[in-house]
Amino acid sequence: MMAATDTLAAPPRAATRPTPAIRRRRRPGIGNVVWGVVAWLVGILFFFPVLWMVLSSFKTEAAAYTNVPQFVFSPTLAEYRHVFSSGVGSYFLNSAIATVVSVVAVLLLGTPAAFALSLRPIKKTSDALFFFLSTKMLPIVAAIIPLFVAAEAVHMLDNVWTLVILYTAMNLPIAVWMMRSFLLEVPSELLEAAEMDGARLWRSLREVILPVVSPGLAATALICAIFAWNEFFFAVNITAARAATVPVFLVGFISSQGLYWAQLAAAATIATLPVVLAGWVAQRQLVRGLSFGAIK
Amino acid sequence: MADVCYDEATCIYAGADRPAVDALNLDIKDGEFVVLVGPSGSGKSTALRMLAGLEEIDAGSIRIGGRDMVGVPSRDRDIAMVFQNYALYPNKTVAENMGFSLKMHGVSKEERQRRVREAARLLDLEPLLGRKPKHLSGGQRQRVAMGRAIVREPQVFCMDEPLSNLDAKLRVQTRTQIAALQRRLGVTTVYVTHDQVEAMTMGDRVAVLRDGRLQQFATPGELYDRPVNLFVAGFIGSPAMNQLNVDVDAGALRVGETVVPLSAAQATAVAGLSRVTLGVRPEHLSVGGGELKLQVDLVEELGSDSYVYGHLVAEPDTSLVARAGRGRFRMGETVGIGFDPGQLHLFHPDSGERLGP
Amino acid sequence: MTAVTAPSAVPVGTIRSRSTRQVSWSRRAPLLPALVFVVVVTQVPFVVTIWYSLNSWNLVRPGSRQFVGLANYVHVATDVQFRTALVNTVVLTAGTVIISMVIGVALAVLLDRKFLGRSVVRTLLITPFLVMPVAAALLWKTAMFDPTFGIVDYVLGPLVGHVVWLSRFPLASVMVEMIWQWTPFMMLLVLAGLQSMPTDVVEAAGVDGARPFAIFRELTLPHLRRYIELGVVLGAIYVVNEFDSIYMMTQGGPGVSSTNLPYYIYERAFLGFDVGQSAAMGVVVLAGTILVATIALRLIFTSFTGREEAA
Ligand SMILES: Nc1ncnc2c1ncn2[C@@H]1O[C@H](COP(=O)(O)OP(=O)(O)O)[C@@H](O)[C@H]1O
Numbered sequence: 003m004m005a006a007t008d009t010l011a012a013p014p015r016a017a018t019r020p021t022p023a024i025r026r027r028r029r030p031g032i033g034n035v036v037w038g039v040v041a042w043l044v045g046i047l048f049f050f051p052v053l054w055m056v057l058s059s060f061k062t063e064a065a066a067y068t069n070v071p072q073f074v075f076s077p078t079l080a081e082y083r084h085v086f087s088s089g090v091g092s093y094f095l096n097s098a099i100a101t102v103v104s105v106v107a108v109l110l111l112g113t114p115a116a117f118a119l120s121l122r123p124i125k126k127t128s129d130a131l132f133f134f135l136s137t138k139m140l141p142i143v144a145a146i147i148p149l150f151v152a153a154e155a156v157h158m159l160d161n162v163w164t165l166v167i168l169y170t171a172m173n174l175p176i177a178v179w180m181m182r183s184f185l186l187e188v189p190s191e192l193l194e195a196a197e198m199d200g201a202r203l204w205r206s207l208r209e210v211i212l213p214v215v216s217p218g219l220a221a222t223a224l225i226c227a228i229f230a231w232n233e234f235f236f237a238v239n240i241t242a243a244r245a246a247t248v249p250v251f252l253v254g255f256i257s258s259q260g261l262y263w264a265q266l267a268a269a270a271t272i273a274t275l276p277v278v279l280a281g282w283v284a285q286r287q288l289v290r291g292l293s294f295g296a297i298k
Numbered sequence: 299m300a301d302v303c304y305d306e307a308t309c310i311y312a313g314a315d316r317p318a319v320d321a322l323n324l325d326i327k328d329g330e331f332v333v334l335v336g337p338s339g340s341g342k343s344t345a346l347r348m349l350a351g352l353e354e355i356d357a358g359s360i361r362i363g364g365r366d367m368v369g370v371p372s373r374d375r376d377i378a379m380v381f382q383n384y385a386l387y388p389n390k391t392v393a394e395n396m397g398f399s400l401k402m403h404g405v406s407k408e409e410r411q412r413r414v415r416e417a418a419r420l421l422d423l424e425p426l427l428g429r430k431p432k433h434l435s436g437g438q439r440q441r442v443a444m445g446r447a448i449v450r451e452p453q454v455f456c457m458d459e460p461l462s463n464l465d466a467k468l469r470v471q472t473r474t475q476i477a478a479l480q481r482r483l484g485v486t487t488v489y490v491t492h493d494q495v496e497a498m499t500m501g502d503r504v505a506v507l508r509d510g511r512l513q514q515f516a517t518p519g520e521l522y523d524r525p526v527n528l529f530v531a532g533f534i535g536s537p538a539m540n541q542l543n544v545d546v547d548a549g550a551l552r553v554g555e556t557v558v559p560l561s562a563a564q565a566t567a568v569a570g571l572s573r574v575t576l577g578v579r580p581e582h583l584s585v586g587g588g589e590l591k592l593q594v595d596l597v598e599e600l601g602s603d604s605y606v607y608g609h610l611v612a613e614p615d616t617s618l619v620a621r622a623g624r625g626r627f628r629m630g631e632t633v634g635i636g637f638d639p640g641q642l643h644l645f646h647p648d649s650g651e652r653l654g655p
Numbered sequence: 656m657t658a659v660t661a662p663s664a665v666p667v668g669t670i671r672s673r674s675t676r677q678v679s680w681s682r683r684a685p686l687l688p689a690l691v692f693v694v695v696v697t698q699v700p701f702v703v704t705i706w707y708s709l710n711s712w713n714l715v716r717p718g719s720r721q722f723v724g725l726a727n728y729v730h731v732a733t734d735v736q737f738r739t740a741l742v743n744t745v746v747l748t749a750g751t752v753i754i755s756m757v758i759g760v761a762l763a764v765l766l767d768r769k770f771l772g773r774s775v776v777r778t779l780l781i782t783p784f785l786v787m788p789v790a791a792a793l794l795w796k797t798a799m800f801d802p803t804f805g806i807v808d809y810v811l812g813p814l815v816g817h818v819v820w821l822s823r824f825p826l827a828s829v830m831v832e833m834i835w836q837w838t839p840f841m842m843l844l845v846l847a848g849l850q851s852m853p854t855d856v857v858e859a860a861g862v863d864g865a866r867p868f869a870i871f872r873e874l875t876l877p878h879l880r881r882y883i884e885l886g887v888v889l890g891a892i893y894v895v896n897e898f899d900s901i902y903m904m905t906q907g908g909p910g911v912s913s914t915n916l917p918y919y920i921y922e923r924a925f926l927g928f929d930v931g932q933s934a935a936m937g938v939v940v941l942a943g944t945i946l947v948a949t950i951a952l953r954l955i956f957t958s959f960t961g962r963e964e965a966a
């Protein structure tokens with residue numbers, strides 16, 4: 003009887019509820035607002051140094067050097083003009099070549115390998131996989147001397163193609179693991195269906211598998227590009243004036259120009275911008291790449 | 299079109315301790331619709347994939363149209379397959395999906411279009427030809443997968459649980475459509491399912507598998523009337539056949555206090571045994587008209603009729619289910635059960651093999 | 656029943672060998688280019704390093720190269736600066752990884768809630784990780800830690816007085832910069848873990864009467880464990896090799912107070928030109944890394960990949 007009364011009484015009560023409460027089952031409590039504010043504050047705190055760098059790059063040198071940080075100033079592009087006139091172009095070109103060519107090479111080498119390790123597993127698959135992974139954790143300092151000596155022996159010091167080779171090797175393990183994790187999500191029936199339809203392996207790869215994994219291919223390329231673009235250790239040790247990349251330019255800029263913060267901020271902002279933008283766009287793929295595909 | 303012959307065909311997965319398919323023998327006639335049925339893990343899919351060339355034939359052979367398929371890759375077998383999850387190419391339209399195999403076989407574009415359109419008409423897919431698979435409903439995807447198979451006019455269709463991703467109602471509908479389509483095209487078909495109703499309604503003949511072994515290969519009627527062992531008897535039919543361990547007494551069976559007479563052939567078959575396993579289908583027990591007393595535990599009303607679950611008064615450990623008309627019996631009631639001597643199945647109490655005719 | 660217990664009907668002799676040589680090669684071939692390339696570029700140098708480590712060789716003195724056996728290793732073992740660098744490496748790695756993981760977990764929990772502008776905050780938070788490491792180090796060295804116009808001194812000065820951070824606390828300063836860069840990485844990993852948490856389990860626990868904190872402790876943390884482990888291992892792999900920030904911020908100084916092993920080896924090789932010694936140090940580091948990381952990596956990735964591939 004009680005239950006019956008309750009159900010009868012319910013409809014009118016529900017009807018008098020304000021509309022938003024019906025749409026959203028739980029209104030964001032005061033707790034959530036507090037947490038939101040905390041999150042925003044922390045976010046701004048973490049972002050502040052970057053913001054400061056960008057702001058400083060629009061200041062004059064005098065405005066950048068103040069004991070009391072200035073947030074209000076009249077912006078100028080003078081420092082950017084200065085940086086561009088200091089020949090940053092060739093460094094950008096070197097970085098671009100090293101990045102683009104090494105990424106293409108990584109995809110060309112890594113995709114078939116990932117394929118062999120996922121869709122058609124071979125014997126010792128996991129051994130091969132862990133071999134790739136283990137190369138990534140070896141300290142590169144321990145390899146730099148022979149690499150330096152070898153590059154010198156074949157007259158490839160200060161040569162952007164040496165960087166291409168090194169960056170390809172550096173990024174291959176990430177690419178293999180990452181591509182494999184994308185390929186594992188492709189149902190094996192798809193390849194079987196193509197095979198039954200009479201397609202040879204290469205044909206089914208190109209026509210069936212590749213279109214399915216192309217987003218993964220793009221994500222892999224992006225991650226490898228970020229690593230190549232930001233790489234400093236190889237670049238500083240085996241390049242000089244001719245093949246130096248953007249990070250080396252930044253370092254060189256300090257020594258040749260002295261510590262002029264506004265100017266440096268402009269240079270650093272330019273150097274950083276491509277990767278930050280790319281990373282913002284591809285946040286989800288970032289996790290996947292950094293975790294070698296372990297996290298979806 | 300061709301006949302298919304499994305000849306001691308065996309598949310052993312690497313690392314497995316027993317074959318997934320063990321010396322399978324099946325003779326499938328040209329144009330026949332054969333269903334492989336069995337519980338999950340019984341090797342149905344493996345048997346089908348061996349025919350399709352997706353698993354290796356480790357021993358024995360499989361012949362299609364008399365040609366040995368050992369070592370022949372899938373694409374050279376002239377077989378089409380419908381996968382459980384359909385395996386449609388996500389980046390291709392329905393028309394491209396259906397035409398892909400023709401393209402791979404170098405069929406001209408006009409011919410391709412003609413055949414795709416023809417198959418689409420057969421399956422009501424014409425308005426969908428330009429769509430991508432992700433814009434299709436489950437039933438439509440299933441039809442596209444069918445279309446992709448029939449457009450090739452292959453020698454053999456392989457289907458691995460093609461209906462299991464559909465809802466119950468659509469499944470029943472599609473079941474009859476597939477069966478009708480196959481009869482019309484006359485293409486030899488091997489169809490895998492775990493659902494015995496599907497097997498019984500669709501197959502010309504049904505092969506029952508268990509643990510990689512063939513149990514029985516017969517028409518649905520034969521499977522129902524003369525299951526070769528307790529496993530087949532229990533697997534075919536719903537609710538499952540009642541199984542009672544009973545004493546043999548002078549050419550008759552003794553169930554509790556009741557004596558069930560046997561035919562001469564049956565009596566010969568049980569000669570020398572003191573106990574047998576008696577199998578009776580629920581629909582062959584007459585409720586209310588017999589001497590055997592059954593205490594009713596539960597009545598399942600189905601609308602058209604009802605199933606009465608209960609236990610024998612004389613042997614409380616023995617449970618039975620019987621089909622009865624609707625609404626006549628109630629829980630707790632004691633009713634009389636009668637046997638039809640012509641509808642009894644006798645099995646060896648240890649091996650479970652069928653005894654007698 | 657006979658059907659179950661009878662032995663396999665297949666006579667053993669008739670079973671064909673499964674993988675013909677041809678098949679296995681066609682499956683292995685796609686792997687080979689990548690494998691060969693990686694071996695040649697990344698593995699051969701390590702072997703050469705081992706050879707170099709057995710020689711005395713100074714690049715600026717041509718003809719100085721000669722085989723000295725294990726002499727370089729004896730030297731490394733007695734090198735006090737090497738030991739300092741080792742300790743610094745451990746401190747820097749452990750400190751960076753642990754602190755950024757703790758902050759990362761907190762931030763991830765914060766970001767797992769719904770609030771206005773959540774994706775914007777997330778974007779802000781991951782930005783430090785995307786900044787080019789060299790630029791980040793430069794930024795912290797000049798704009799943040801500068802003794803006269805740095806922000807850190809401006810904010811903390813009134814509280815703790817004027818401090819020249821980079822020379823008073825060089826290692827800690829480097830660590831702060833690295834934590835700033837690595838916290839987003841940890842946060843992203845843990846956030847992925849939180850978001851992969853099945854909601855029905857949490858709802859079931861709620862129905863069972865568990866309070867939010869109990870749910871976090873009993874369900875969320877155990878679920879997050881492997882994500883945290885993964886973050887720690889991967890973070891450690893990257894951070895142990897850190898070179899950029901030390902090169903940019905302190906040059907390892909003052910003295911060797913903020914020198915880690917990669918930087919020390921670099922210094923010995925490219926500023927001291929002592930190939931043999933730095934190679935020996937490289938080998939020592941290599942051995943240590945292999946020992947620690949193979950075990951950790953395999954454990955964690957096997958738990959993540961879930962299944963070992965069928966051979
Ligand atoms: N790829 C595989 N590797 C190893 N064992 C397998 C594989 N596929 C199936 N099996 C095993 O083979 C047996 C038969 O499987 P399957 O043919 O898929 O059964 P069904 O389709 O009847 O459910 C099962 O025991 C299963 O565990």
Ligand SMILES: [Mg+2]
Nearest residue numbers: 342343344458
């Ligand atoms: Mg199956």
